[in-house]
Amino acid sequence: MKVECPECLAEIEVPDDVIVGEVIECPECGAELEVYEIKEGQVKVRVAAAEEEDWGE
Amino acid sequence: MTIKIAMLYERVRWEEKAIKKEAESRSNVEFTPINILDIILKLFDKGTSLDHDIFLQRAISLFKGLYCTAILEFLGKTVVNDFNTSVTCGDKLLSTLAFLRRGIPTPKTVVAFSEASALKAIEEVGYPAILKPIHGSWGRLVAPLNDPLSAKAIIESRLMLHPIHQVFYIQERVKRPPRDIRSFVIGDQVVAAIYRIAAEGEWRTNTSLGGKAEPCKITPEIEEMSLKAAEAVGGGILGIDMMESPDGLVVHEVNHVIEFRNTVPATGVNIPKLIVDYLVNKVRR
Numbered sequence: 399m400k401v402e403c404p405e406c407l408a409e410i411e412v413p414d415d416v417i418v419g420e421v422i423e424c425p426e427c428g429a430e431l432e433v434y435e436i437k438e439g440q441v442k443v444r445v446a447a448a449e450e451e452d453w454g455e
Numbered sequence: 456m457t458i459k460i461a462m463l464y465e466r467v468r469w470e471e472k473a474i475k476k477e478a479e480s481r482s483n484v485e486f487t488p489i490n491i492l493d494i495i496l497k498l499f500d501k502g503t504s505l506d507h508d509i510f511l512q513r514a515i516s517l518f519k520g521l522y523c524t525a526i527l528e529f530l531g532k533t534v535v536n537d538f539n540t541s542v543t544c545g546d547k548l549l550s551t552l553a554f555l556r557r558g559i560p561t562p563k564t565v566v567a568f569s570e571a572s573a574l575k576a577i578e579e580v581g582y583p584a585i586l587k588p589i590h591g592s593w594g595r596l597v598a599p600l601n602d603p604l605s606a607k608a609i610i611e612s613r614l615m616l617h618p619i620h621q622v623f624y625i626q627e628r629v630k631r632p633p634r635d636i637r638s639f640v641i642g643d644q645v646v647a648a649i650y651r652i653a654a655e656g657e658w659r660t661n662t663s664l665g666g667k668a669e670p671c672k673i674t675p676e677i678e679e680m681s682l683k684a685a686e687a688v689g690g691g692i693l694g695i696d697m698m699e700s701p702d703g704l705v706v707h708e709v710n711h712v713i714e715f716r717n718t719v720p721a722t723g724v725n726i727p728k729l730i731v732d733y734l735v736n737k738v739r740r
Contacts, residue, residue, distance in 0.1 A: 417467060417475075417488055417490075418490050419464055419466055419467040419492075420472075421467065451591065451617070452590055453466075453515045453593075454517060454591055454592020454710075454712070455592050455593075455710045455712045455713055
């Protein structure tokens with residue numbers, strides 16, 4: 399599957415088994431992109447949120 | 456019998472992918488990843504559509520994970536780790552109380568609720584000390600208190616943050632080598648351990664801050680301390696952090712949504728497999 403990087407507009411290849419919540423790195427600009435929707439083979443990404451204060455392990 | 460496992464998550468880290476891959480490789484497991492950002496939890500409806508046998512809580516957000524787990528348990532579901540374990544591990548102060556109740560060696564700790572009392576409290580453990588937020592991971596906002604002047608500046612800066620940062624949780628700085636030990640407990644087994652070696656120019660050992668993971672032999676002392684600490688917080692799938700002090704091991708925290716991307720290659724232990732085994736066995740019991 400392919401998707402456009404919202405930061406640099408590069409066309410990025412996304413693995414077929416990707417799931418919502420995965421973060422992929424744009425190979426062109428290095429932006430971290432979060433997959434937020436997958437519908438009928440269409441993947442939507444947005445620039446991933448920065449670390450929140452209560453994130454962790 | 457097919458076992459229905461749901462993994463609750465928010466961000467897909469290396470760990471979530473590894474657990475998913477392992478679970479999906481099992482013919483007796485029906486695996487469903489559930490993004491907690493998409494779910495609606497109906498507190499008035501016990502006949503929820505979430506009809507899985509067991510839930511693995513992997514939310515990256517402490518608070519979202521805690522409340523999600525609390526509701527699922529209210530609805531009669533089995534969640535790993537359970538709410539009581541998660542709430543204790545998610546809070547460093549409650550963890551310290553749990554260790555002290557069981558007589559587990561832990562760094563000397565003082566707590567104060569104002570700038571002035573915090574500065575006095577540091578004297579109780581002596582300089583250099585450490586200030587830690589009671590919530591949080593990856594070494595975030597963990598600050599060395601080296602002398603009264605820098606301590607005052609650090610404490611003062613916390614007054615500008617969320618009021619939770621005015622619960623000043625202060626610990627002695629344990630004389631340890633530039634590393635600590637993270638052991639992994641799954642149920643009643645210590646399955647792996649690593650040394651976390653602080654990166655150059657960094658005193659914190661967190662691998663998220665560049666700390667290096669190296670295999671660590673599970674000595675009888677590490678095993679005993681790990682199992683005691685796991686039991687003290689309520690048990691489950693846990694990561695125990697301990698330091699080598701001049702007087703032996705001291706436990707400083709237990710993590711309840713363990714990350715193991717560095718531990719699997721360093722030790723060769725297949726932690727995702729052991730997690731899925733644990734979930735399957737828990738349903739079968």
